[in-house]
Amino acid sequence: MRITSIKCLFLIAATGALGTLTAAPAAAQGTVRRHMVYFRDKAGTPYSVAQPQAFLSARSVARRTRQGIAVLPRDLPVNPAYVTQVRGVVGKPQVHYTSRWFNAAVVSCDSATLARITSLAAVRGASTLNRSYRAPAAPTAPVQVAPLAARSTVASRAQYGPAYRQNEQIGALEMHDAGYRGEGMQVAVFDAGFPGVDKIPALQALFQDKRLLGTRNFVDGGTSVYQRSSHGTSCLSTMGANQAGFYIGSAPKASFYLCLTEDTNSEHPTEEANWLAAAEYADSAGVDVISSSLGYTTFDAPSKSYTYADMNGRTALSTRAATVAARVGMLVVNAAGNEGDDPWHYISAPADADSIVSVGAVDSLGFHAPFSSYGPTADGRVKPTLSAMGRASAVLGANGSAFRGSGTSYACPILAGMIAGFWQANPTLTAQQVIAALRNTASQATAPDAKLGYGIPSFAKAYNALHPGAPLVPKEEPVEQVERLGVFPNPTGDGQLTLALPADLRGQPLRVRVLDARGAVVAQQELPAAAGSRAPLKLGRLAKGVYVCEVSAGTALQTVKFVQQ
Template identity: 75%
Template sequence: MVPTTIGKWLALTLVAGALQVLATAPVAAQGTVRRHLIYFRDKAGTPFTVGKPEQFLSARSLARRSRQGIAILPRDLPVSPTYVSQVRGVAGSPQVLYTSRWFNAAVVSCDSVTLGRIKALPAVRSAATLNRSFQPVAPTPPPGQIAANAANNPPTKRAQYGLAYRQNEQIGALAMHEAGYRGEGMQIAVFDAGFPGVDQIAALQPLYKEKRLASTRNFVDGGTSVYQRSSHGTSCLSTIAGNQAGFYIGSAPKATFHLCITEDVNSEHPIEEANWLAAAEYADSAGVDIISSSLGYTTFDAPSKSYTYADMNGRTAISSRAATMAARVGILVVNAAGNEGDDPWHYVSAPADADSIVSVGAVDSLGNHANFSSYGPTADGRIKPTLSAMGRASAVLAPNGAAFRGNGTSYACPILAGMVAGFWQANPTLTAQQVITVLRSTASQAAAPDNVLGYGIPNFVKAYNAQHTSAPLDANGQLPGDGDALTLFPNPTGDGPLMLFLPAPLRGQPLLVRVVDARGALVAEQQLAAVSGRRTQLQLGRLAKGVYICEVSAGTTRRSVKFVQL
């Protein structure tokens, strides 16, 4: 599909007022036409109210807020239609491309003379120029497809995941999938520079067959065509959504996705941050749970003013302010930390500097910091990155369906975003901020976070078990008692309660529990009534430090497990 031009922006129709994108006919400009962010003074005259949010937010968006105890506030109200009409009525026929509820602003395309007239309107507070040029790109030709060699009944889990095995294993995603959490019911918005080949790649076809591609939006060219422009988004999406057993499996292969083009790789100007803002508000309106953004902003093309490190405080950059607002409405934002670690810039970029989001650094397969991965802290002294995942030699898919290895926090970000989706799926009562807290507190450097890897590499099993202390998963994602083995938790144990997890042959009948020490001497014995469930609590009394064998029998059925008393 041919990309639309500036004058052909289409209206987004998800929810009335959720994200207003207005179209006008092209007109001859007196000077160079640029895009500008027009800030309004207030929202006077808006027909919308916080008492009727269903008029501008979807039911799923409202449910996400409700689960997390987040109120509808005036910031959520759409921009006043009266103010938009006033801008459109200015001589010079400016085009209102879209509006921002959170910033109470509009992105307007016009020449400098017309901009002066807009700034003179009583409703306008200020204006900022967002770009100096716009270059629509030619359609991306369909990529030649490479047939994936999917194995028939592959013998090992490694073969199931193909090249993506290690990047999933490192963060516990293999165990997460084994435990039954593959992102079902979770919605992820991917912000990037293009998605050519996504509709053709064999490993991504389940998105279409299972109707899990919820929407597409192109905030650069307008409209909904996203299978074009840069293949960067294709590769990033594949790390989460890939789902072809025996060839390639991503970190959340059963999640639902929204694909948004916000980045124009032909130039670098603040308009792309405004696109990020618009996409975030769209994601909010749609009820998205997680944003995965492998984008970052530091230096712009002249004459746009570049950021300095002092601006990386989470409160200056447009994209950082937008990411913070997304976090405030209950979206969990996952953003690449940046690839400037060995460049003069060195530090994280925007919006990775935003507060209350997960900024992702890159490590190799052994967990070592990748030299290109950007460092913290933020300019105001906060630890960044937040967490780290595999971004060196990550396995990704090309538009033709071939798997290859690439480098960048761009890949670490979506790999981790998929695990975040599975963890939140497993713990649906947590808020977005609580999810971040649990992942941080159980990551590899939780006890000593730094500005290289942040809190370290998270692991699904460790995070899950921190929330489910009475029914923890083993390293393979199995609940105790799922197989034929007897299990004790915790092991090693201390002074707290000791949980006994029973395999199926020991359930539903009276049990005899005997504990012997390393010499074989009986130190404790307990009779248990029939247990129909998987677990029961033992009352063994205080044991001396040492190694013990717990033997449980029911008739002729007997199982034993070794444990350590600390």
């Protein structure tokens, strides 16, 4: 398992749609492992494509109908009689869940029992998903993180808190101003755990408004997800948090399903099978958008790892699952990966899947984050698809405090929230038309590359391209809203800052000095005159600590403190 935050910073269950996930398998002779057991056909199934309501929710059927997508035999549940045959094999095999799309079941058993299962007439084969069985880890206590050390002094940023810039960069602020905050949209989040979600004040609106629609734990079984890694909590916060004056995410009014698919104790293909099961669960529930900050490249020995040649859109289990998820009308958003400065270098699975949005990471100024994985796919397709802020992103920890973390893990949900709002604003579009609209108006639309793909999308640009007769009118930031010098992101991780300038610092060349805690000047530079309220400042790498940024223009001089992490 690899959660794609750099260096590990961290219901509707239609009958027959997915088999019930159970707890750890009963002891059996020999080593118990998980296997994907594939069936030969769906002959004799009691289900029919003519009656999809028997295994898909009304919302799922409506999503297909709206996009002109037919219910196909691949959508039919596994024949229950075949599952009964597997369960009846000597050796007490445990069926965890079934897969409609792959016509398979995930089963725990020893090798002797597996041999008996594969000898069944209904079974065409099996593959091993893990090489050792590990009991579920005890739930970990929420990780306490330091609160944000300093906040911008710019009044216009007050409502969003430290999440302001990551929302602004992709046009989510304009989206919210236009009245689109994700209302009525459903997002499924696949991750490694969500501790604190049920307690964090900034997420309590999800429960008060009944917008937390369902939870599933595909690792341990059952529905408890407020445990294990807080990585999922942080990713969810970038979309769903909604506490004015502290932190507002990119889709603060959307509804969510939380799916725990990742086991951070090991890395085996069983987690890809969990991803598949979660995607089918999301499909059956009627979810619109999947946000997955997960990626697969190498596995624990002796499971066979992938190679870059496998990143071709048709090999990895999770990639094939993501492709089908796109085919049934969901819009899949997946992190590109954090291997840009590692030997692997390229995107991971399922980011190589066709017809999904694979998200790369940039900093607050729009520059490629060095860790963000590169494209293209092994078969030459442009990846990543789009990019969003994943360097020094503002996220919430399990204890509800804000901090900055880096990874395509965070770029992914930040963008997924905007995509949900964009689809809300354009409900007649198909998922693929939404992707095309954002891609065709992104910052590198005419010259996509292996770093940022088609670039950073803009809600307003994409919306206006679709509605030339009634475009959004951009809102200029009033001068009086910037009364004092501000700086963001704050804290910073790489010395790349944006200055928020009050009126008396505009229209003249700027002189910048940076002083450390002892008052020594550690950096200085001159900037050209700025007509607007912002000016980029690139200081280079500074030692960790508190600094004072001194900016002067003519006789005007103002200072602001910032923290280098």
